Amino acid sequence: MPGNGSRVSRDDALDPLVLALDVGSTASRGDVYDAAGRPVQGGRKKVPHAFRTGADGASEIDPDQVVDELGQIIAGLAVEPLQGRIAGVALDTFASSLIGVDADGRAVTPCYTYADSRCGQQVAALRSELDEAEVQQRTGCRLHSSYLPARLRWLRETDPDRFAAARRWLSLGEYAYLRLLGSTAAGTATAAWTGLLDRRTGRWDPGMLATAGIGADQLSEVRDPDRPLIDVDDAVTQRWPVLAGAHWFAPISDGFASNLGAGAADETTAAVAAATSGAIRVLVPEIPEQIPSGLWCYRVDARRSLLGGALNDVGRVVTWLHDTVQLAGVDPDQLMTAAPEPTTPLVLPYLSGERSTGWAANARAVITGASTATTGAQLFRGAMEGVALSYQRIAEQLRTTANPTRILASGRVTQDLPSWLQVLADVLGTPVEPVTLKRATLHGTALHALEVLAPDTPRAPVPTAATLNPVSAHCEYYRDRAEQYDRLYRAVIATP
Structure with a gap:
């Protein structure tokens, strides 16, 4: 089909x-x-x-x-x-x-x-x-x-x-x-x-x-x-x-709809959603006995649960950057294709509080490493690296309970800023497969009804683009960046 x-x-x-x-x-x-x-x-x-x-x-x-x-x-x-x-x-x-x-x-x-x-x-x-x-x-x-x-x-x-x-x-x-x-x-x-x-x-x-x-x-x-x-x-x-x-x-x-719509309908596949807010989720069978402390686990029906973590600010970060930072003459998508640079500011992108993994409701964004030489482009890059590092914190805990072999990415940010997915793959150290279907969430909402109305009808496959594989040298850089992120988080966000 x-x-x-x-x-x-x-x-x-x-x-x-x-x-x-x-x-x-x-x-x-x-x-x-x-x-x-x-x-x-x-x-x-x-x-x-x-x-x-x-x-x-x-x-x-x-x-x-x-x-x-x-x-x-x-x-x-x-x-x-x-x-x-x-x-x-x-x-x-x-x-x-x-x-x-x-x-x-x-x-x-x-x-x-x-x-x-x-x-x-x-x-x-x-x-x-x-x-x-x-x-x-x-x-x-x-x-x-x-x-x-x-x-x-x-x-x-x-x-x-x-x-x-x-x-x-x-x-x-x-x-x-x-x-x-x-x-x-x-x-x-x-x-x-x-x-x-x-x-x-x-x-x-x-x-x-x-x-x-x-x-x-x-x-x-x-x-x-x-x-x-x-x-x-x-x-x-x-x-x-x-x-x-x-x-x-x-x-x-x-x-729940986003996972179904992106094609992440069982425990073998994790879905990265990147819209105004974001998440990494895996549909798992039954009711997991234990949940990692930084994640949530939602019962979605009698036979499945959704395990994962969420971010308040993903597309919201992009919008804030466009509205606030001087980006004249800068193509944000091309900006994401450059190799990581140590002079890039480190950003904790909590514009409206943190959910996973620390659950600090009153958290706010933190920018460090900026100087008079820092450009709007560097701040944009640092903020989007910070978003990717926020996803990595969820993935790290998710791997303690679920072990998906495939990662699919969907949502407005993945389509408006597709080169950011290479940064995400480098940060996660895992291949990322972009879902090219628009409105994956709406698609999933239809599929959950079709599971009842037309259970025996084969579904059309979800279209995807070429898989983005992590660059080993970049992975090493981001492992160090993740440690810096964690130290900064513990210093200014984490509660005693």
């Missing part, structure tokens, strides 16, 4: 079709895929948006704005020529979002995103109250600002009236379904990213609910992909007749 790098015509598309939706950090997107996982001609819709951020660590977005965006996208994709062919609708969103809703299902809070770090004080308090290592092994999550126990406590302590006004607590995907369908559920891969789920049972964890100050009745039912929503409000069919009878799959987190 031909690869899915190009679109298939509606006439040649294999039924059943899936309408896939993705809410990322910079836009909401949608597309239609056939049973082989190929995008169908006439698809692809996008509505840009941006987080509201603040110097205090705020990172929010208006949830009703996102609901409107998704409604526009669905209307543009569920068109009459596809009548009777779309069997499922699937949605992923950025992970670890939180919205409080009232008794009528209306938002009484903004959507707090994964990058909101205002609950740093509450993270510190929880770490003094709880055995963090035990919490991590039970829920798969560390105590951190990107998870809900600390965020809910922060809201309760700093805005008690708003906290009390919320009758339910939902992720962004759950809220979108509630507003669009009249009913909702949390996909297991969404629930796992909250820090409130027992990863072994797949049920809400009573201890963490008590810590957060909420009850299980304030959260959604948790559903694996094999239990989509079928009974939706009649108004849905009236609004989008083409979707009559479609299965609506409970929202999942973008990390």
